[in-house]
Amino acid sequence: MVFRKLYFLIYILLLLLFLVFQSCEKKLQNNTQRKQDLTEINNLLAIGHKHFENEKLDSSYYYYNKAKIAAELKKDTSRIIHSIGWMAEVQRILADYSGSEATAVMALPFIENTDKYPNGKWNIYNTLGNNYLSTFDNDNALYYFNKALNLKTDAIEKAGMKNNIALVYMKQEKYQDAIQILSPLILRKEVLDDAEAYSRILDNLGYCYYKAGSPKAFDYLNQSIKISIQKKNDRGLIGSYYNLFEYYKKSNLNLATHYANLAYEKAAKVNQVDDRLECLALLIQNSPGNKSKYFSILYLKINDSIYKVRLKAKNQFAKIRYDSSKEKNENLKLKAQTILQQEQQHNRNLLLYFVVGIIITMSIVVGNFLVAKNKREKIKSSYNTEIRIAKKLHDELANDVYQTMAFAETQDLSSFQKKEILLNNLDTIYSRTRNISKENSTIETGPLFVSNLKEMMSGFNNNDVNVLVNGIDTINWTTLESNKKITVYRVFQELLVNMKKHSQCSLVVLTFKKNENKLQIDYSDNGIGATFDENKSRNGLQNVENRILAMKGNITFDTQANKGFKVNITFPL
Template sequence: MVFRKLQLPIYILLFSLLFVTQSCEKKKQNNSQKKPDVTEINRLLAIGHKHFENQGFDSSYYYYSKAKIAAELKKDTSRIVHSLGWMAQIQGDLGDYSGSESTAVEALPFIENNDKYPNGSCNIYNLLGNNYLYTFDNDNALYYFNKALNLKIDPIEKDNMKNNIAFVYMEQHNYLDAIKILYPLTLKKEILEDSEAYSRILNNLGYCYYKVGNPKALDYLNQGLKIRLQGNNDRGLTGSYYNLFEYYKKNNVNLAVNYINLAYQQATKVNNVNNRLEFLKILIENNTENQSKKYSLLYLKINDSIYKVRVKAKNQFAKIRYDSSKEKNENLKLKAQTILQQEQQHNKNLLLYFVVGIIITMSIVVGNFLVAKNKREKIKSSYNTEIRIAKKLHDELANDVYQTMAFAETQDLSTSQNKEILLTNLDTIYSRTRNISKENNTIETGPLFVSNLKEMMSGFNNNEVNVLVNGIDTINWTTLESNKKITVYRVLQELLVNMKKHSQCSLVVLTFKKNEKKLQIDYSDNGIGATFDKKKSRNGLQNVENRILAIKGTVTFDTKSNKGFKGTILFPI
């Protein structure tokens, strides 16, 4: 094992020694190089932007990815950041917030502690702020909006960041602090000259005034609406109509319903699916029986469709990134071979050194390729397993949707009891959908890992089942590798899901303890043991075994009829 670890440094050292005699000549050649030609990069960026304007997001993402690879080859940092910013924007627009966050974070090493690209840095920080805002992480949203605000950017961009910060305060119900930011902006000349920015700030300020009981609220809301109507600002009109619905919903129900209808129409016009679903829920609650039924069916249809679209888009973006990375590696390898051939022609006396160098380089490339291929296959296997779990849950969700539709078609929804049942069923469907998404989200392996793990386990507590956790705080989780933290999270999730489906238990006990240089996790419940359907639990328990074996651990299960289920997991820390 020690020899294998030393192979790469030894190869590199030998390779360097072989070509040391040519170092002076290479330095002269490097010094005489011209500035890199960025024409091709700009062409790719222009095509990507054209597709984005035409809502061809797959094609747009593809060309921005190509531009990123081309910029990396040219070591053009500003265009790398620019490409990553647009790629993250597209992912965020299609609801893939975790993917958008990962892409934006990829740009951070290029912009942190670097004031050469203030506009690119502002774009990345703003994207991260919006992603955290949409995923209800207001603290991180404020952090990145403030980082953008502190950059040396033009006044208009600074004002936009201030508006974003005020919006986070609004989400936190901190309306007075939001007003302190928004009101001075309404007096600035550059804001007054920008109708879109001015109407947005008026709308937000009017909403804050409404929340604190200020009588100026309606004037500001109407003024913002008027400006947006004059400018045909379809996206902005959605927010204006919604805020007016909020304003009137308590004292003028008919007018409020009219405004939420207008908001829904605007959201449909600009194809904002999240807003459409939100407004449909409001319409279901505030309409007659027939209308509520129509909106309920439409809600279910849209919700099901967007889930499929987003999964497909996420997979498509991952494939584009993979293909682009593969193309980059091939170009780099071709470039390296070309350089070697040129050097062979310039100095025949070093022909033997070149041959040795090529053999060593190919050995490294093939070795790394095999390692990377094995890693990709493991990741793919784990991913396919999670997809199967998600599909199974989706099938169950489809059954709930069908039952709800059947109930809506066959029952008299004019009665308050049936209407309440329908709303409860819809809420169950919504909760199940969120749970499906949450089970497949990226797992935090940093400082929040333990709290997230506790939250996941406590989520299985209910009136029928009590989950007890012992010893989790005695473990030094900071010393545990990220992949092992992910394995612990997924394995415990598999066991608890399996328990919920099959065990019929009332008590679950999870115990964490350090066993020499290993972490031991004991699971036990007082369920029905081996009498439940083994076929149904097979996949879940098999997933547990596969994950633990992948980190060189062991897992044992002990189950007896009507005597509960026990399991012990042990792996090196």
């Protein structure tokens, strides 16, 4: 056995040395190429950013897509996420919300279940949240904005995300909730240092106070406009003028219409088509006949024009993705051919075959060892089960059978009363035999699992003990693995048997509930409690603990003498 272990270690060391040498050689070969590849991807991203800033969104999307494909070929996850985030943002700006969502979702496999790429995560979650906000799916918008808020990003990004969450509450007309979020933000240094963010939050806060009927509204709205005018922030002024329209529309219609006109002018200046349409809708509703007609015609003309532009852009994006996919496949074919030509290295192949042979040999040896070990464990388990069944038959049935036989031999069975006693004794023996059989039989893990589990638990109900079960039907048992169902069954069987033997209780409560992706099960009784120094109790509880820990769960025992017994169990679904 010692020599086998030594040979095993030698084989492992040889394999590790081979892999290390091969890895070092590949690093030396690919280091220069890696730097060049990153430069190419960064250049494509830079071109995409430039077009984005110049509002050439179709060209921007084209280069972001090329950057994504280049990053995929080099397996550069960070730049893949970065490219996808900007592609989705372009589609969102053009109101292609379904397309933007589909693009952003492509990044989720890269960012979920990892602490890496917080900035990339923030961009994806923010874009998804804004998509859902624009399509009135407030629950999903809150979900993704909160996910973005919980990331480790800088303070101004967290402030922006809180502002987005407040926007969701504003859409839900929960203005007091929005005020509670926005009010502390205007006191934060990072917000005060960012004029655009400060102005935007002031504007939203003013609108919330207006909707809440607070006189503070005008001061915040007015302060926001002053900052936007000073910083020449035309995009910020659109929302501020729009909110002032809302503020004055009931008290001063002329002034309200004036602000609607100002909002429309700023939206036209910065080419914000959706904002132009919103402002035109206000002007149509609040203008006299001829002007209302003029605004209506203008609204229809712009709406028809932007629909065609966005449809064309959507089709263009589909074509860009198709052409890029085709180009990517061609590049992969060329790369595969090149690799095939370079892989004619006879000596390395021989070494590889040798290593594979060693691995196969080791696998066979280890496999045989595990099979033999498993067989020994099964034999031992069967032996222990047989001993346990024999002891249970002796302890629980032998005396009853002997007493019943003695009763039948010594009593006059022609008497109805004596005959009834004999039948009752036989029925008791039958029930105990049946319970022992069930306790050691194969457990049903299919559709009948829940009913069998309930039946097993109810079997411990009697005149002295009442077993209550809560929440068992709220659990989707079909999603639970068979081995976990068996563990649940055996654990409660052990606990209830332990209760019957030692607790002297009158009430047992079993509670089942789902807690996120875990199943939580609580057991409690009002018995005399136990101490773990009592071997007769500890043996059964040790089995329970081992079963739960084996499926990576947690278990805690809470017991004191004369104060009942509690067990809390959680394990992943």
